[in-house]
Amino acid sequence: MALDITAARLDPALLDLPWELPLEEWPQDLLAALPQGISRHIVRFVKLSGRVVAIKEIHADLARREYDTLRILNRLDQPSVMPLAVISGRKTADGEPLDACLVTQHLKFSLPYRAVFSQKMRPDTTRRVLDALAVLLVRLHISGVFWGDVSLSNTLFRRDAGDFAAYLVDAETAAVHQQLSNGQREHDTVIAHGNIAGELMDLEAGGHLEEGVDPIEIADRIIHRYELLWEELTATERFESTERWKVEDRIRRLNNLGFDVDELDITTDIDGTHIQIQPKVVDAGYHSRRLMELTGLDVEENQARRLLNDLDAYSASTDRQNDDEAQVAHDWVSEVYTPVTLAAPRSLRRKIEPAELFHEVLEHRWYMSEFSGNDVNIMDAVADYVATVLPNKPDEDAVVGLDTQEMPIVADIDAGRKG
Amino acid sequence: MATVTYENASRVYPGATTPSVDKLNIEIKDGEFLVFVGPSGCGKSTSLRMLAGLEEVNSGRILIGDRDVTSLPPKDRDVAMVFQNYALYPHMTVADNMGFALKIAGTPKDEIRKRVEEAAKILDLTAFLDRKPKALSGGQRQRVAMGRAIVRQPQVFLMDEPLSNLDAKLRVQTRTQIASLQRRLGVTTVYVTHDQVEAMTMGDRVAVLKDGELQQCDSPRRMYDHPDNVFVAGFIGSPAMNLMTLPVADGGVKFGSVTHPVDADVLSNTGDTIIAGVRPEDVELDDSGRGLPVEIDVVEELGADAYIYGSVEGAADTDKPFVARVDGRTPPKKGDTIYFTPKADHIHLFNPETGLRLNG
Numbered sequence: 001m002a003l004d005i006t007a008a009r010l011d012p013a014l015l016d017l018p019w020e021l022p023l024e025e026w027p028q029d030l031l032a033a034l035p036q037g038i039s040r041h042i043v044r045f046v047k048l049s050g051r052v053v054a055i056k057e058i059h060a061d062l063a064r065r066e067y068d069t070l071r072i073l074n075r076l077d078q079p080s081v082m083p084l085a086v087i088s089g090r091k092t093a094d095g096e097p098l099d100a101c102l103v104t105q106h107l108k109f110s111l112p113y114r115a116v117f118s119q120k121m122r123p124d125t126t127r128r129v130l131d132a133l134a135v136l137l138v139r140l141h142i143s144g145v146f147w148g149d150v151s152l153s154n155t156l157f158r159r160d161a162g163d164f165a166a167y168l169v170d171a172e173t174a175a176v177h178q179q180l181s182n183g184q185r186e187h188d189t190v191i192a193h194g195n196i197a198g199e200l201m202d203l204e205a206g207g208h209l210e211e212g213v214d215p216i217e218i219a220d221r222i223i224h225r226y227e228l229l230w231e232e233l234t235a236t237e238r239f240e241s242t243e244r245w246k247v248e249d250r251i252r253r254l255n256n257l258g259f260d261v262d263e264l265d266i267t268t269d270i271d272g273t274h275i276q277i278q279p280k281v282v283d284a285g286y287h288s289r290r291l292m293e294l295t296g297l298d299v300e301e302n303q304a305r306r307l308l309n310d311l312d313a314y315s316a317s318t319d320r321q322n323d324d325e326a327q328v329a330h331d332w333v334s335e336v337y338t339p340v341t342l343a344a345p346r347s348l349r350r351k352i353e354p355a356e357l358f359h360e361v362l363e364h365r366w367y368m369s370e371f372s373g374n375d376v377n378i379m380d381a382v383a384d385y386v387a388t389v390l391p392n393k394p395d396e397d398a399v400v401g402l403d404t405q406e407m408p409i410v411a412d413i414d415a416g417r418k419g
Numbered sequence: 420m421a422t423v424t425y426e427n428a429s430r431v432y433p434g435a436t437t438p439s440v441d442k443l444n445i446e447i448k449d450g451e452f453l454v455f456v457g458p459s460g461c462g463k464s465t466s467l468r469m470l471a472g473l474e475e476v477n478s479g480r481i482l483i484g485d486r487d488v489t490s491l492p493p494k495d496r497d498v499a500m501v502f503q504n505y506a507l508y509p510h511m512t513v514a515d516n517m518g519f520a521l522k523i524a525g526t527p528k529d530e531i532r533k534r535v536e537e538a539a540k541i542l543d544l545t546a547f548l549d550r551k552p553k554a555l556s557g558g559q560r561q562r563v564a565m566g567r568a569i570v571r572q573p574q575v576f577l578m579d580e581p582l583s584n585l586d587a588k589l590r591v592q593t594r595t596q597i598a599s600l601q602r603r604l605g606v607t608t609v610y611v612t613h614d615q616v617e618a619m620t621m622g623d624r625v626a627v628l629k630d631g632e633l634q635q636c637d638s639p640r641r642m643y644d645h646p647d648n649v650f651v652a653g654f655i656g657s658p659a660m661n662l663m664t665l666p667v668a669d670g671g672v673k674f675g676s677v678t679h680p681v682d683a684d685v686l687s688n689t690g691d692t693i694i695a696g697v698r699p700e701d702v703e704l705d706d707s708g709r710g711l712p713v714e715i716d717v718v719e720e721l722g723a724d725a726y727i728y729g730s731v732e733g734a735a736d737t738d739k740p741f742v743a744r745v746d747g748r749t750p751p752k753k754g755d756t757i758y759f760t761p762k763a764d765h766i767h768l769f770n771p772e773t774g775l776r777l778n779g
Binding site for chain 1: 432433434435468472473474475491493494506508509510511515519520522523583
């Protein structure tokens with residue numbers, strides 16, 4: 001069988017997979033989870049060279065289109081899964097042609113929405129999950145990305161300092177434009193509303209939704225959140241020229257929402273009494289970019305905000321506020337961040353991402369301090385956290401799941417491929 | 420139920436220099452099944468979304484019945500996108516899967532149940548209403564997705580490439596189902612596809628678009644027999660029509676040594692050459708070596724018929740292979756050179772400059 005493979009960097013182990021079999025018939029020892037239930041396409045999660053990849057069987061043209069779209073989204077720095085390859089030209093042993101396969105990298109420490117909702121939740125998990133989705137949709141729209149099939153099933157969630165960060169998983173209907181029209185944005189939000197309400201109603205029917213949560217109300221709210229955020233990011237503001245501080249204020253508000261302003265359109269009227277401003281180019285990831293520049297750590301936005309706060313606290317407590325920021329950051333990483341994140345024994349590291357662990361330890365320290373009425377040292381806090389909290393958490397480094405009837409099953413990567 | 424009218428409707432995307440849909444004029448009759456078809460980027464989906472209210476109409480207008488909907492928001496237009504959402508919810512019953520959009524819209528419970536039951540009857544799903552989707556076959560799940568749109572009882576159904584995600588077998592099945600269902604319901608339907616076979620087999624009328632412009636809107640039969648221009652001629656039909664630029668002389672078109680006679684008033688509308696179109700089934704082989712020579716590269720035997728593929732000697736700018744359907748019992752062989760002329764009255768003539776049809 002002559003396979004036609006499109007890939008930027010090919011993992012040779014991909015070639016050993018049984019491409020001559022329909023995906024539905026792949027042997028179970030290859031799979032990272034037992035998929036069940038109903039989805040539009042056959043998707044399987046497969047263990048490959050110590051990681052997990054998602055494989056979707058789909059018409060070759062659609063597979064290539066989605067591969068290209070995902071590549072563009074990655075280049076645009078949009079939160080989305082990484083495409084690895086398209087395998088086409090597949091045939092069975094009898095020479096019957098098979099659909100192509102799109103291979104994407106499974107996003108580590110990500111959770112499908114059903115997994116998020118099936119765990120014991122903090123009271124407002126639903127709100128936080130949907131806020132993350134609203135932010136994702138705004139980010140995509142700001143960059144001219146039309147999604148076409150916005151839904152919880154087409155999104156993955158990663159923990160982000162107690163909140164969630166959302167990633168686009170399915171780009172089958174997505175298209176990248178120079179700029180989106182209001183109609184295109186509305187199309188996405190109308191579809192989002194219907195899909196999310198339906199998905200939440202389904203969770204409700206399965207007994208997985210928080211008590212007292214109304215699916216339609218939640219779906220309404222996500223659209224409302226989307227519109228508020230869109231307005232804040234794009235609206236034109238007009239004020240008197242004596243109120244110039246409002247320019248600075250707008251930028252600060254956008255920074256607080258996690259966006260950088262790269263270009264601001266400022267116009268004054270002829271007599272110079274009024275100023276009008278409108279953000280032209282905004283970029284998500286204000287805090288994560290700043291943390292990356294200072295420390296090289298690549299983490300989610302809210303985690304970055306949390307880490308930057310701790311860095312500030314460190315620089316104040318060591319009386320180094322006037323020192324070179326990068327030098328202080330370097331010392332904070334080696335004296336605080338790294339020791340804390342390495343305090344978890346290797347066997348427990350599959351439960352939580354380092355930056356999220358750091359965030360949880362900070363929370364834990366706060367509770368310990370409040371309980372004892374004294375400041376608690378962070379290394380004592382982490383020791384207590386690792387001993388009492390961490391062991392009870394589920395492994396989350398490779399939770400895979402389809403839009404299935406069954407709850408997702410955690411992948412056992414260490415078991416590896418047999419034979 | 421209603422008619423749908425596009426009146427000079429145009430859509431220009433922000434930042435674009437040319438319209439994605441350029442002054443579209445179509446009148447769709449009440450209960451009609453109209454298919455927009457064309458290559459990628461032709462404006463077919465945009466045209467549909469303009470009707471749905473998801474794309475702005477920059478100039479011109481769109482009417483549903485007598486109502487001008489040009490600037491109405493999508494939810495006020497009384498149209499339903501079918502198959503927008505295939506996802507079936509595993510914990511919900513088939514009835515809830517069909518009725519959830521009505522629930523979102525705030526329709527009273529009794530009314531939802533009534534409409535769901537009516538739709539289930541039409542779709543042969545009555546026995547499954549209280550079951551979970553897991554118990555359904557692939558085809559039944561498709562029908563549930565259709566049911567979602569039916570229960571809304573819209574004036575117009577809209578379908579944007581609904582079959583593109585299905586495998587070949589299910590695609591043909593669902594195609595037939597949609598067409599027969601539409602005829603039973605009698606709801607005006609606008610359907611978008613890039614697949615001309617789908618368009619020709621499903622539509623009462625087919626509208627071919629290219630570069631945002633309507634090329635032709637006709638019944639499938641008329642479209643096949645009488646394409647208005649070279650683009651439609653090459654786009655509609657599978658295998659495609661053979662299109663050849665040939666010399667004009669002696670009161671006709673020269674097929675090699677043979678002159679195919681053409682009316683003088685047709686010839687007066689072109690210069691020294693003309694584009695001649697001959698469908699694969701309209702090729703007449705000539706044993707005596709008269710006509711246009713074709714060297715055969717491939718012979719595809721299908722039993723009753725055979726398709727031969729080859730290249731025409733002396734015909735300019737043909738990037739596609741020449742195709743002819745011939746008798747399956749005595750097909751020519753690979754490497755042979757055959758000679759052909761078109762069957763009388765089965766030739767399509769176009770102006771090489773404008774691409775427009777010349778003969779009636």
